[in-house]
Amino acid sequence: DRIAKVELANSTPRPGTVGGMLKAYRKSSDFITLAQITRSGYDDYIEEQIADIGDVLLGEVTRSWIIDLRNAWALRGHNAANKRMQVLKNALAPAILDEKDTRIDGDPFHKVARVKRPHEAGEANPAWHDHEVTAAIEDAIARDTPGLARAIALGRYGGFRRGTICNLPLHARINGHDDHGETERRLYWITEKRIVLSDKREDHRLTEILARTPNRAFTVAYNAKGMKWKERQLNQAVERLLNRLAKAGKVRAATDDDGNVYCPLTIHGLRHARGVELALAGASDSEIMSQLEQASEAAAKIYRRQAERRKMADSAQDKIDNVIKLRTRKSAKNAG
Template sequence: MDKVKYVQRIRRPNGAVDLYFRKGDHREGPLKSLDGSPELKAEVDAILARLARAQAAQTPRAGTVGGAIQRYRKSADFIRLAQSTQKEYERLLNEIAADVGEVRLVEVDKPWIKDLRDLWAPRGHKATNDRVQVLRNALMPAVEDERIKTNPFLKLKKLAPPHNADEVNLAWTDEEVDAFIALALQRNMPGLARAVALGRWGGFRRGTICNIPLNARVIAQDDDGLSQRRLYWTTEKRKVLCDKREDSRLSAFLESTPTKALTIAYDQRGHPWKERSLNQAVARLVDTLALTKRARPNLTPHGLRHARGLELAYAGASDAEIMAQLEHTTERAARIYRRQAERRRMADSGQDRVDNVVALKAERKRSSNGA
């Protein structure tokens, strides 16, 4: 009798042969049937039929939210995302499919989306808004081809944070950056200090901080033919070209700290940072600084990027200049930084007027008392 497909033979030390079913990652056995017997093929066919039924049960039905999610995973829009973003989206898509995967697309409308948003609300405003956004990405093809008749996300408001919630990714102050770097160097963690320097003076995202190599620092010539240090790299998240003159503060700091890896920043073992490990290392030192009021709690690596963006805006950089510095693909974030800088200038200008009035009143009072 011919060999049966998916049957693996394992010879034991005593000479006996056990038969196992093996297809992809699925393995079971030993099988009950004898090798070469007609019953063996029947046993294998029964296993295949059982696996097919299980697969069918797990495969989302067409015309459901789960089916739309499955199609989105195979779409060009999903594939072009950065790997780190894909991984996070996969986690959210799995949770969404578990929650509402069996809902038919014809049932999806604005009231349903609002109810779902409110159902997710106890998880927190950011977690809720992230899920709504990922669900929107997955369902938009169905909206465009009218399997969903009207856009249920049109004018849908995001879930607002609690009034007493801290600002997400607070921008670091220069004093906090200095205190963090000093503590990291004191604890013999120059690679962590370098990571913070890249975020603050390079404006890089966490993924780039972890991966930017030493050879991204290049020597080039300016328009006058003079040598200058530049950062030349394709960023991790958006695959945007970074080509900018290195901030002199960053250059000085990198020259003053040791190089121990092929990446600019590195962990305690001299290896490139993992994003999660970098978050944890920053959080530990921030917590230490917060105990002595040298830093606010809950500072994050992304807050360093915000500090760089605000610094550019305070210096009068245009939207295009901020975009080029921070490797943005749209002007939206640049406009936010510029508005924040303008609000601060206006607030200070308003305080100057108050100070002038207070000084004028004081001068008049002194003059009247002297008379």
């Protein structure tokens, strides 16, 4: 039924409707220049919204209507709801921002809050611990899946997003020279999502993993067939590996509602681990941004705050430990 509605809406342009704005957005430069993975996800939301709300007139788009829509989408989860809201907001932006366009009264998205992450939900994409990274890489190598080990190493020691992990070609590893004229290995590539230049010295830990594993594809990382990873395929491979290690007690574990053991780590958590590591090492926001190929310093500030909280927490624990030691010594002295 939804497919029929989408086909009808696509074949019959309706000016002045939400569906018309969604179709116009799909053809806009703002949409076309999005990263492929983002564009693909947005495409699904656009088709869904054309079928569900495409016939709504722009004059009927009000703040209360937006809130009702957000609340309905919230039943599908906070992330799904917020992404759908973003797609709709992008599509309606031309009509909202154009002062001469009076079809939509004011900004219906004004002060409409995003759907919050449930309090009981765990941390999204938690940073991996070093022993978990080592366990995963060694397990992948032992099971003759070196391309998976390389993917994990690229995420942790290169700080790359999933799209770049899948697509980084062998020729992105180049020989450069340091300030003293010595040869050094560098990573030189335009990243997939933000289209930002990556030009940085290769972490020696990444170099060691790549030296231990063979080149079997034109990309640095590859699947069991020696082919370039597809993003969903890589997610599934990492999930299977981590769940197996969680059951063996080698990485952190959690249980679902049915009592099944699984690992809450994700491949994106490798990038977070790199970000926190940079912050703990004293890297500035600009340095973190450059290392992680970010378009702004916003995420870098988050990593630095996490590192500062960790340092402060450890410092507080040191003070407690010192107080306990002093009490123990005093008690021992009084007893003597």
